[in-house]
Every structure is written in structure tokens, then in C-alpha cells.
Amino acid sequence: MAHIPDGVLSFPVLVTGAVVAVGAVAVGLRRLDEQQIPRVAILAAAFFALSLFSIPIGPSGVHLMLGGMMGLILGLSVFPAVAAALLLQAVMFGFGGLTSLGVNIVNIALPAAIVGGALAPAVARATPARAAFLGGAGAAVSALGTGLMVSASLYLSSSDFAASSRFVAFSYAPLIIVEALVTGFCVSFVKRVKPELLAARAKRLTI
């Protein structure tokens, strides 16, 4: 869903997306702690592999994005992670275009980074059950944000897409539910097994 191919978006939208993506990836890399490199790579690899598989739900089929999960654990480093994964998907499988790569990165990573930044301190303090709930809610908001941004990208490019923009918002509903469940389960698991994955970010934020 979030893989917008070449030749769909208008030039201003593509340029805006590319500029924002390059800037955000640069900031994400600059902020990236050396010790965080493995977790960025692991989540990038998970996102790369999982979002290739679409489940036939609704009129087109959806795939997981793990935006909320990545945002919680990576913070701003979600940008380089998403950029690497989407670049590989585009060149290896033709999922999403190369000219629209910037827009696709921003559409997925920006809601994830915002949700992650907002929820990370609360999740770090919460009990596993509460963290699962917060993570699930964050994942839902992040997926919804991505859906809205995809719709906006299409709408700003051409009014022809107005109808299909509404269609996107509709078909994101199953994704949001699945995404929330999976992320809730993962956050609760991480919180039990390796809570410092979620705590480290909060510490860095409060400094």
C-alpha cells in the first residue's frame, strides 16, 4: 500500500518527498549511536522481509509495516532503516518506484518516528501489559498516519486520485487492526525479555 510506483505522483510531491527523506535520513544517521546500529539493521531487515508479503484482505491485499514498532525502538533512526529496506525492495522486486522512493520513505517513517518519540517514555515506564496496549495503539496511529499520507500524496498529485484516496483510507482498516495486534504482542514480548531495548531510547530522550 505504501509502495507508490513511478509515474503516479507529480513532480512537486516527488521533490518534496525526496528532500524531506534525504534530510531526515541524514539526521537519523547523525543521531545514530554506534551501539544502535545492529538493532536498526535487524528492524530494517524485518521490515524489508515482512512488507514484501501481502495478505489478500479486502479489494487489494495488505502487508505489515511495523511502523509503530520501529518508531518505538529506533526513534529518528527509523528513517535510515526504512530507507535501506525500501531501496532494496524497489531495486530487487520493483515494489515502489525509485523516483517515488523519497515520498514512500517519508510516508512510512515520519508517522513512525512521531509515534515513537511521543510514546517511548511512557512505554519505557509501563508494565508489559500496559506497554503492549500503548504499542498497539501507537502502531494503529502510525499505520493510520501512513494511510493518510499516502492518500495526501495521491490527492496532491492529481484530483483523478481523489476517489482512490478515499479507497486507501478504507482498505487500511484491516491493516491497522493486524498491525496493532502484532505490535502489541511484540512490545509485550520485548518488554518481558529485553526491556532495555525500549528503555534505552527513553533515557536518551530525557538527557
Next chain:
Amino acid sequence: MRLLASVLLAAYTLVASMAPAHAHRLRVFATVENGAVSGYAYFVGGARAQGATVLFRDGAGRTLHRDATDAQGVFRWTPPKPQTIRITVDAGEGHAATITLGAERFSGADDFNPGEAAARVADAAEPDGAELTDDVLAHIEKHVEAAVARQVRPLLEAYEAAEARLRFNDIVGGVGMIVGVAGAAMWAAARRKTKGTEA
């Protein structure tokens, strides 16, 4: 991090220069049978694109016909005359895919009666010296084309499916590339740290 950025940039320019431009997540299969275009639109992974807009255009980009896919993602249309047909399926959400069928895929468009043609072939093949007229030859050709199209279609569909398949090797290769870039970055970071303590 500057090293990581330059590694990423180098990888990007390398792969961008050899990227295939034709593949998308939504794909279209189409073939020609007896002058009729038929096919289906599907998402890689299996789901068919239902109710998607299908545009049939000629080589110059003029829209000839507009239709929608059915519940199985199938579309079918017979062009008025043999010509290059570009089929674009737009499933919304920015998912669009195009396939071009060259004019050479279409034979003549008039009606064809196999029984009559067979009778005429039999007549023409009588040993009394009657020759195969151009008319009869044309009918034979059309009959053969129809038979070949029918036989080849499963092959074309299998090829399309093979091309769109997500290969396990490719996925593992992508994961490996991410791990490799991360390893290079950690190596660079470790080297910088060692240098810092020596200085």
C-alpha cells in the same frame, strides 16, 4: 556515519543504474486469442485486483475502451482492428501497471468458420490437381494461430507467475545486504574508536 552514508550512496547509484523499470507490485497479464484481448490484474503474492479500472489504448496513447476488472480480476475486450494495444490497469492507491501487446500479436479480424475451412482444405487437397487458394491458406493460418494461442496461454501465464514470484534467495539476499551495510558501519565505528584511543 559519513562512511555509512557514502556506502549507502554508492550502493544506491550502483543498483539504480541496473534497476528494472518494468516491475511493479500490481502486475497485468494479457494475451491475444482470436483477435480478442484477455487477461487479468493481480498483486504479487496472489490477490487479484477486483473492480480496477482497465484502459485500452492504441500505440499513440488514444483511449479506445474503458472497462473494469471482475471479481476474479479478469478483463476481456476485442479491438475493432488489429493494432498495438496498451492495457493499463489502475487499482487505485497509486497502484497501476501497463502491458503492451504489439500489432503482430493480432491476425485478421473477420469471422472464421473452422468446419467450412476444413471442408475447403479437403476440397483443395483433392488429388485432382486443385490448388490451395490464398483464401484457403489464410483460413488455415488463422486456425493454426488460434490453436497455438490456446496452447501457449498456459505457458505465458506460468512465465508471468515465475517472473513475479518472490524468490526466497532474493529476500535472503536483501536481508544479507542490510546486515552487510550494518557490519561495515560497525567496523568503521570501531576503527574510528581505536584510532581515537591511540591518538
